Amino acid sequence: MKILVTGGLGFIGSHTCVELLDNDYEVVIVDNLSNSNIDVLDKIKKITGKQVQFYQEDVCNYMAIDEIFKENKIDAVIHFAGYKAVGESVEKPIMYYENNLVSTLNLCKAMQKYNCKKLVFSSSATVYGSPKELPIKEDFALQTTNPYGTTKLMNEMILEDIYKSDPDFSIIVLRYFNPIGSHSSGLIGENPKGIPNNLMPYIVRVASGELECLNVFGSDYDTKDGTGVRDYIHVVDLANGHIKAIEKTFKDKGIHYYNLGTGNGYSVLEIIKTFEEVNNLKINYKIVERRPGDIAACYADPAKALEELNWEAKLGIEEMCRDSYNYILNSNKE
Numbered sequence: 193m194k195i196l197v198t199g200g201l202g203f204i205g206s207h208t209c210v211e212l213l214d215n216d217y218e219v220v221i222v223d224n225l226s227n228s229n230i231d232v233l234d235k236i237k238k239i240t241g242k243q244v245q246f247y248q249e250d251v252c253n254y255m256a257i258d259e260i261f262k263e264n265k266i267d268a269v270i271h272f273a274g275y276k277a278v279g280e281s282v283e284k285p286i287m288y289y290e291n292n293l294v295s296t297l298n299l300c301k302a303m304q305k306y307n308c309k310k311l312v313f314s315s316s317a318t319v320y321g322s323p324k325e326l327p328i329k330e331d332f333a334l335q336t337t338n339p340y341g342t343t344k345l346m347n348e349m350i351l352e353d354i355y356k357s358d359p360d361f362s363i364i365v366l367r368y369f370n371p372i373g374s375h376s377s378g379l380i381g382e383n384p385k386g387i388p389n390n391l392m393p394y395i396v397r398v399a400s401g402e403l404e405c406l407n408v409f410g411s412d413y414d415t416k417d418g419t420g421v422r423d424y425i426h427v428v429d430l431a432n433g434h435i436k437a438i439e440k441t442f443k444d445k446g447i448h449y450y451n452l453g454t455g456n457g458y459s460v461l462e463i464i465k466t467f468e469e470v471n472n473l474k475i476n477y478k479i480v481e482r483r484p485g486d487i488a489a490c491y492a493d494p495a496k497a498l499e500e501l502n503w504e505a506k507l508g509i510e511e512m513c514r515d516s517y518n519y520i521l522n523s524n525k526e
């Protein structure tokens with residue numbers, strides 16, 4: 193089976209390519225390298241010992257995508273490519289809407305033309321906005337608070353309409369919680385360009401001495417210790433969720449939505465403490481004001497994914513903290 197992976201050199205994309213190859217799928221990657229590095233391609237090959245076909249193209253360029261489908265018999269698609277920084281999306285909404293929506297439309301247009309109707313779409317828990325209740329179930333009300341989140345929700349709506357118009361499609365929408373960690377080889381991981389926005393990439397840079405001090409955004413939330421609570425999930429578990437989703441697209445048609453999380457919420461202070469313990473170091477941090485737009489707590493009810501995809505997260509917060517740091521130590525050595 194040949195799987196087209198858009199954004200396959202990114203953080204979640206690269207880990208998913210490794211799991212696909214390990215499960216004997218053939219992989220075709222399309223990535224424009226806007227937020228990824230070409231070195232990742234060799235790392236994927238090195239980890240798996242398998243070949244991968246690569247196109248350096250933008251999914252927003254329809255002709256390029258059409259050509260890829262013409263040259264390859266693609267059986268299914270996993271669509272990761274997209275912009276993902278919440279703050280940047282508030283500053284540059286046109287860029288976000290254009291990129292994140294045109295890419296999906298192009299892909300679906302080519303899929304329909306070439307009769308490839310199995311799609312796994314990379315969505316986010318951000319589509320739940322500020323949930324009224326916890327844990328979050330897939331049928332909760334959807335609402336967004338920034339253009340990035342709205343592009344995810346709009347993409348979900350587009351896919352729903354495509355399925356309604358063409359029930360031959362089999363579409364799985366995966367709503368990720370907070371992916372961290374890295375592959376056990378330490379060869380691929382998350383290394384954002386510039387100053388990181390997210391918690392774990394920031395912590396690892398404080399640990400490695402590249403940044404001085406972590407700002408903890410708020411200690412007066414209504415949570416166990418006052419700091420924000422999230423459902424962190426190991427990226428390798430998340431990648432395996434995509435394998436289960438691809439398997440399901442081959443079994444039945446329809447459009448289905450799944451939370452990919454562990455179901456456990458950890459506070460910022462708990463993450464810092466666990467990171468310090470497993471890596472045997474100290475993280476310099478200070479409590480500052482809340483970050484605008486943040487919610488107090490967010491964690492999944494992952495029961496539907498277990499029941500219908502036979503998927504559940506296996507790795508714990510210790511492995512996530514250890515592997516996140518291991519990747520940075522390893523890449524700083526190179």
Ligand code: UFG
Pocket residue numbers: 276278316317318319341368369370389390391392394406407408409410419420421422460483486
């Ligand atoms: N935090 C800090 N200091 C930092 C960064 C984050 O204290 O320097 C705190 C935040 O306030 C929050 C927690 O750490 O309580 C997690 O923050 P992240 O930025 O790592 O993640 P978010 O939950 O805010 O955002 C993530 C993804 C988004 C997605 C969202 C909802 O980055 O893409 O989850 O699913 F939209």
